Amino acid sequence: MNSVRSLGAWVIKAIIGWGRAGLFLSHALTAVVLVLRRFGLVVQQLFSVGVLTLVIVLVSGLFVGMVLALQGYNTLVDFGAESQLGLVVALTLTRELGPVLTALLFAGRAGSALTAEIGLMKATEQLAAMEMMAVDPMERVVAPRFLAGFLSMPLLAAMFTLVGVIGGHLVGVGLLGVDSGVYWSSMQEGVDAHADIFNGMIKSLVFGFVVTWVAVFEGYDATPTSEGVSRATTRTVVGSSLAVLGLDFVLTSLMFE
Amino acid sequence: MNRGALELTVGLFVLAGIGALALLAFKVGNLSAANSGESYRISARFDNIGGLTVKAPVTLAGVRIGRVSNISIDRKYYSALVELSIEPKYDNLPVDTSASILTAGLLGAQYVGLDPGGEETFLANGDRIEITQSAVVLEHLIGQLLFNRAEGGGGS
Numbered sequence: 425m426n427s428v429r430s431l432g433a434w435v436i437k438a439i440i441g442w443g444r445a446g447l448f449l450s451h452a453l454t455a456v457v458l459v460l461r462r463f464g465l466v467v468q469q470l471f472s473v474g475v476l477t478l479v480i481v482l483v484s485g486l487f488v489g490m491v492l493a494l495q496g497y498n499t500l501v502d503f504g505a506e507s508q509l510g511l512v513v514a515l516t517l518t519r520e521l522g523p524v525l526t527a528l529l530f531a532g533r534a535g536s537a538l539t540a541e542i543g544l545m546k547a548t549e550q551l552a553a554m555e556m557m558a559v560d561p562m563e564r565v566v567a568p569r570f571l572a573g574f575l576s577m578p579l580l581a582a583m584f585t586l587v588g589v590i591g592g593h594l595v596g597v598g599l600l601g602v603d604s605g606v607y608w609s610s611m612q613e614g615v616d617a618h619a620d621i622f623n624g625m626i627k628s629l630v631f632g633f634v635v636t637w638v639a640v641f642e643g644y645d646a647t648p649t650s651e652g653v654s655r656a657t658t659r660t661v662v663g664s665s666l667a668v669l670g671l672d673f674v675l676t677s678l679m680f681e
Numbered sequence: 682m683n684r685g686a687l688e689l690t691v692g693l694f695v696l697a698g699i700g701a702l703a704l705l706a707f708k709v710g711n712l713s714a715a716n717s718g719e720s721y722r723i724s725a726r727f728d729n730i731g732g733l734t735v736k737a738p739v740t741l742a743g744v745r746i747g748r749v750s751n752i753s754i755d756r757k758y759y760s761a762l763v764e765l766s767i768e769p770k771y772d773n774l775p776v777d778t779s780a781s782i783l784t785a786g787l788l789g790a791q792y793v794g795l796d797p798g799g800e801e802t803f804l805a806n807g808d809r810i811e812i813t814q815s816a817v818v819l820e821h822l823i824g825q826l827l828f829n830r831a832e833g834g835g836g837s
Binding site for chain 2: 467468470471474475478504505514518576578579580582583585586589608611612613615616617620621625
């Protein structure tokens with residue numbers, strides 16, 4: 425009886441959480457419209473959310489591309505199809521790994537920082553102080569971060585994919601002896617600008633939206649203690665990573681038949 | 682970090698992102714090839730297309746001049762109707778050009794190879810290639826070989 429009761433309590437809590445997140449989103453989106461007038465705040469956040477995430481994204485992209493080329497070559501060479509290496513690397517990166525891995529890295533690097541920052545602002549009553557001064561924390565704190573996260577994700581994903589393709593070129597052409605012209609031409613033959621690259625960008629936009637939403641909401645909703653902030657940070661990384669992977673399946677099944 | 686340097690780095694970041702996207706579209710994707718004007722479409726009827734797929738290359742003398750844009754079944758003749766979209770600069774294919782479905786390498790992907798004829802009039806948008814040669818299906822080939830051998834063995 426008790427376990428059924430705790431299940432019910434858990435479900436109610438989950439639904440209330442979803443409702444709060446939805447309300448928070450609608451507030452944040454109205455504030456985003458207002459913050460467009462003060463774009464300096466957004467630029468500042470673009471730096472801490474986007475530019476500071478760039479290094480880890482570029483390094484990971486390079487290594488992912490190199491590993492893809494290495495593994496792909498070993499499989500393809502059995503079928504005598506190593507000329508298709510460029511296509512394998514490019515399609516894997518543009519369709520899946522570019523958006524998904526960037527979103528996971530983004531959740532770990534930028535999302536956790538957003539949650540911790542906002543959570544700490546709440547714990548040290550900075551948000552309450554802003555309200556006392558008739559400054560809306562939604563507009564001043566949340567909206568610039570939200571917009572910056574949403575804007576920087578597709579840019580980061582594009583750079584990840586490009587660096588990955590270059591990494592694949594380094595290993596495939598430099599190390600394994602695939603012809604450079606064949607590497608690029610097999611790619612251009614098979615990668616469609618609309619179906620593959622554009623859809624990949626849509627994916628990264630959706631992921632950027634979801635990760636930033638979860639991160640900012642968890643920070644704003646955190647219990648204002650040091651323990652609460654640390655829990656909220658964990659929830660951000662776990663929740664947004666799961667959301668990204670789940671959404672990726674849905675989007676892939678809708679986009680690529 | 683002062684304000685100017687911050688804005689500069691963010692600007693560079695945004696530019697790098699957009700540049701990466703453009704490079705992806707042009708260098709990795711086929712945007713540069715797709716934008717070379719409106720291509721024209723011709724069709725060809727085959728008895729069997731084997732493993733031909735949409736987007737497969739169409740070649741003339743081994744050079745790619747277009748791609749397969751659509752494959753459907755002709756309900757009247759129970760044959761495959763393949764629509765080829767050809768780049769506009771190759772607008773001088775004679776009307777008696779023949780099309781055959783070939784395979785790149787032993788196990789490679791299938792493509793459509795065109796052999797130009799000798800007529801003075803050229804194929805235009807919506808025209809149909811009349812002379813076609815179907816794909817070679819390995820099972821048919823083996824079946825035919827076995828049949829011929831059996832026939833030859835019985836005769837001697």
